[in-house]
Amino acid sequence: MRLAPLLCLAVAAVVLALPAAAQGPRVEPPAGSMFGPPFGPTVGPTVDPSVPPSVPGRVETPELIVDFSVPRVSITSAFQGASILLFGMFDPPGEIVVVVAGPPARETVLRKQRFLGLWLNTGRQSFDDVPAYYYIAASAPLQRLLARSAGGEILSLEDRLASVRSVGQRDHDELIKFRVGLVEVKRREELYPAAIGQVTIQAGRLFRVELPFPSRLPEGVYEVRTYLLREGKIVAAVSRPLPVGKVGFSAQLAGWATNEGPLYGLGAIVMALLVGWLGGAIMRRV
């Protein structure tokens, strides 16, 4: 399981060696085939094809290698949240920004109002394409890094949420209130950490950052994008998937509960009957 860093380095080495080895007419490697799709289950780093090269012409993209301390976030029976280390190397100079986005889904925001003295949910608003989790880390204050044209590609949480689609028609001001409510709840659940993480740069070209994940973590493939910025411009970007999922006993149970509901229910009843019967019999003897 510790192969991932090595593989990354190997792939990076191949990438670097390619232009030198090719003597004949240079062929640009087609994005998406050799490097794999940005969301695919590839092991190595993938160069984001959506990012245009910063300088026009035949100048190489600066090197940017990224990896995680573990290949996936495993939700085991002992899971209490996780801190995953993201680390990597880049061609100096530059600053690093990391954006982690959980899988998008439809979220429904409920709003409480006082009704006859009681607080109950009276308003609801659904939003599509809401990331389950959103976290940004940077090696320097983000405002300064994004002062120039890098914005548009790297989205702050506010920018990211500005693009979520509301379901149905509603007054603009009301929509904004619900969107604020959405962030409020996600903050409370530690799924949208309020603070920008600190990417530390060592020896001028190595970087690392801890990605914090709370215990109540939605499953799915998280997208981790790492950007190398020079003078406010993105000069390299790497996107890597980080799968989050239950493993072992937890995964088994959750799988049965969703796929074999009736059978799972019968199992639960039998378990309760057995433990209740035996437990009762034993405790009465004691």
Next chain:
Amino acid sequence: VEIYLPIAEQSMNVFVLLGLGGAAGLLAGMFGVGGGFLATPLLIFVGIPPAVAVASQANQVVSNSISSLQVQWRRGNVDLRMGLVLLLGGMIGSSAGVSLFTYLKRIGQIDFVIAVLYVVMLSTIGVLMLVESARTYIRRRRNPEAPRGKLHTHYLVHRLPLKLRFYKSKLYISALLPITIGFAIGILSAILGVGGGFVLVPAMIYILGMPTAVVIGTSNFQILFVAANVTFLQAATNGTVDVVLALLLILGGVVGAPIGSRLAAKLPGVVLRGLMSVLILVVAAELLTELLRTPSSFYSLGTREVPP
């Protein structure tokens, strides 16, 4: 020690859950009710999603009732005929209740309905029990030799059709009455995740006029099957039964129940009922404050829907 609950999708302290199960078991042993009415609100209070709390609690009730039923059955305290008639209503009620639960969950009102139902049920039962036990207590003190009244009073319900003889309960009443009661308890059971003993037991004593000796055993019998039905339907339709959570509650309950019954043996019935009514009222008051107090956040999230 923390454990990850695979269906609730969060980690929780093992001892908190064992303790909750133990408290519910203690009540079960002391008063012959499931204790679910206390455990479910507490589970929700510690952060378990209401849907999971209710469904898993129903699973725990199954285990609780089989433990008590073992004893009651051996002592011959189960009126099987009455139990089956109650169960007929209970099965229909709990099946309807699970559908209602699913609907309320979809429109985002389940938490509110759970809280309101608890407040109404608990405060009514609590007040009734408190008044009754206070009255009995005062009467006994004034005149310890007071003659017992009639076995039960006769009123409208004894004139309904479909009359059945319940030999063990010494009753000749319409089957419609226990069926209706069973139905109502079934709905409660499905929505609140309780066995419903705290409603069923008073209903059997005060409405049906059953002798106290067979009430606990017979209610246990009906609750066992209704809770099993709720567990099955919740698992099959909503997938909200967390067996890890339920197992911890059950283990706590297994230890708590005998302690409760030993305590109960040392206290007179009137005092027990008085204590229980106070406890019920405290839970009701706490839930009511939750409903009345301005919440710390006005917003919450409904079910997350992942696109296919």
